[in-house]
Amino acid sequence: MAVDSFSAKARKISANIGAHYVDNARILPWRSSPGGNLPDPYHVWLSEVMLQQTTVGAVKSYFEKFTRRWPTVQDLARAEEADVLAAWAGLGYYARARNLYKCALYVTEKMDGIFPQKESELLLLPGVGAYTAAAIAAIAFGERAVVVDANIERLVARLFAIDTPLPKGKAEIRSAMDAITPDHAAGDFAQACMDLGATICTSKGPKCGICPVQKQCAAFAGGEMERYPVKPPKKAKPVRRARFFWIEQQDRILLATRPPKGMLGGMRGLPDDGWAAGNDGHATPPIAGEWQVHDNIVQHSFTHFSLQVDLAVYQDGKMVTNKGDNIWWPLDNIAEAGLPTLYAKAVDWKLKEEK
DNA sequence: AATGCGGGGAT
DNA sequence: ATCCCAGCATT
Numbered sequence: 001m002a003v004d005s006f007s008a009k010a011r012k013i014s015a016n017i018g019a020h021y022v023d024n025a026r027i028l029p030w031r032s033s034p035g036g037n038l039p040d041p042y043h044v045w046l047s048e049v050m051l052q053q054t055t056v057g058a059v060k061s062y063f064e065k066f067t068r069r070w071p072t073v074q075d076l077a078r079a080e081e082a083d084v085l086a087a088w089a090g091l092g093y094y095a096r097a098r099n100l101y102k103c104a105l106y107v108t109e110k111m112d113g114i115f116p117q118k119e120s121e122l123l124l125l126p127g128v129g130a131y132t133a134a135a136i137a138a139i140a141f142g143e144r145a146v147v148v149d150a151n152i153e154r155l156v157a158r159l160f161a162i163d164t165p166l167p168k169g170k171a172e173i174r175s176a177m178d179a180i181t182p183d184h185a186a187g188d189f190a191q192a193c194m195d196l197g198a199t200i201c202t203s204k205g206p207k208c209g210i211c212p213v214q215k216q217c218a219a220f221a222g223g224e225m226e227r228y229p230v231k232p233p234k235k236a237k238p239v240r241r242a243r244f245f246w247i248e249q250q251d252r253i254l255l256a257t258r259p260p261k262g263m264l265g266g267m268r269g270l271p272d273d274g275w276a277a278g279n280d281g282h283a284t285p286p287i288a289g290e291w292q293v294h295d296n297i298v299q300h301s302f303t304h305f306s307l308q309v310d311l312a313v314y315q316d317g318k319m320v321t322n323k324g325d326n327i328w329w330p331l332d333n334i335a336e337a338g339l340p341t342l343y344a345k346a347v348d349w350k351l352k353e354e355k
Numbered sequence: 356a357a358t359g360c361g362g363g364g365a366t
Numbered sequence: 367a368t369c370c371c372a373g374c375a376t377t
Contacts (some may be wrong), residue, residue: 051372058363059372092361095375129374149372167356194372203370204366234369263360303360341362 010179013159013216014189018182020212021192026199028056029063034188041115042073044140048132049100053093056198062091073115076101077108085266086338094267094340098260099127117141139187146178147190151197156180157229158201161218165230173229238305242275243293244346245286246313248331253347255337257325263302269343271326275307289316294353298345311346 025034030047032039046066050059065087070076076084081101088097103126107115115122119137122128128136130148137143148156153166156173159180164172182189200207206225208214219225247254256271258264263276273283285291291312298309329337334347 048372053360053371053373054362055364055371090362092363093373095360096373099374127374131373135372147372150370151372191372198372202365265360301362303362304358 006179009216013213014180014182016212016216017180017192017196018185018189021188021195024195024199025191026056026195029060029067031191034192035185038140038142038187041136041140043067044136045073045103045115045128045132046100048135048139049096049127050091052096052132054091058091062088072113073104074108074113076104081266082338086268086336089267089338090341090344092341094265095261096127098266102126103128115140117143119143119145135187135190138190142185142187144181144183144186145190146174146181147186147193148174148177149194149197151194151201152177152190153229154203155193155197155201158206158219158225159213159217161222161228163228163230165232169229235304237301239308240275240305241308241310243273243283243310243312244270244343245272245291246270246311246350247287248314249328251332252328252330253334255327255329255339257327264340264342267340268327268329268337269339270346285312285314287314289314289318291315297349297353298342300342300345307342309342309346311350313350 022034025031028047030039030043043063047059047063050062050066066076069087070079079101081098084101085094085097088094088100091097106125107113115136116125117137118141119133122133122136123130125133134145134147135149137145138147148170153170153173156162156176157169160172160176162169162172162176177193196211196213200211204226208217208220208225211217211220214220217225219228245254254271255268258267258269258276260266271286292315294311294313296308297311300307300309331351334351339347
């Protein structure tokens with residue numbers, strides 16, 4: 001395609017997406033209205049980290065909870081890390097919460113509570129990568145940054161029929177996004193593109209009939225929208241087994257704090273057999289005595305494997321001595337323990353089974 | 356360049 | 367059941 005017609009197409013795309021956003025922007029708790037004042041950088045940063053690989057619907061209540069409990073980045077930095085992790089429980093990818101806290105400490109102690117404004121400086125913060133740095137720079141500070149998330153990858157790959165498989169195709173996609181990103185209000189434009197990807201240019205069944213850039217879309221012209229973006233095939237997920245140990249005493253259960261990195265790192269959970277390290281389903285119980293084993297009470301799917309869980313319930317009445325990082329937790333307040341979903345499912349099963 | 360890292364919603 | 371989502375850090 002000639003350079004002139006490319007830039008003419010780019011201008012039309014830019015204008016049409018921008019105009020469409022004015023009346024179709026989603027109303028979201030962390031977002032200001034199109035053309036309005038720049039939103040609070042703390043809110044933008046917090047929402048962007050929560051939104052990494054996570055849908056808008058899943059994030060909303062967590063964003064409200066965090067901003068209510070910790071209204072500023074200094075408030076967050078003053079919290080205990082364990083409280084931040086517990087508040088994150090259920091949202092997944094817990095390294096995000098650990099980096100969030102680390103970043104809050106850094107911004108508070110080293111930057112006097114002021115977030116850096118440039119994309120290149122934001123990129124240095126823990127938990128802030130290429131996407132998030134560009135998004136914060138554009139949305140919170142008005143910088144002309146080129147924002148590329150999964151929505152924009154799909155939208156741009158279709159508009160320009162880019163069929164180089166990801167992740168290699170990412171460079172071409174970024175370059176095309178650069179070409180359609182306007183000099184002013186790049187933050188609104190990025191959010192407009194993401195809204196378009198989330199609501200119209202969807203992965204399956206795109207609503208091309210109401211799309212503001214249908215006429216500019218090469219994939220629509222070719223009639224194979226769902227071919228883009230081209231992705232590599234996925235690997236099969238192995239099924240693994242785990243055993244959890246239920247030790248209850250005086251209406252409390254014993255919880256463990258998991259190792260600080262790796263699967264569910266730093267989170268609380270039921271004592272288990274070391275499944276995360278590969279000791280699937282065969283560990284010696286943590287204390288001697290009689291155990292009743294319930295097979296396959298819970299099934300859970302992770303990114304790269306799925307897990308079938310057995311629950312071993314301690315039968316002896318003798319007092320159990322606590323040790324290590326374990327903590328006795330009152331069962332009637334188990335919702336506050338901050339258990340990742342995997343363990344929350346097992347607790348639910350046990351409490352239901354008792355009725 | 357590959358891999359590890361959650362969980363839930365849509366299809 | 368499978369795919370996917372406002373990705374990042376590590377190797």
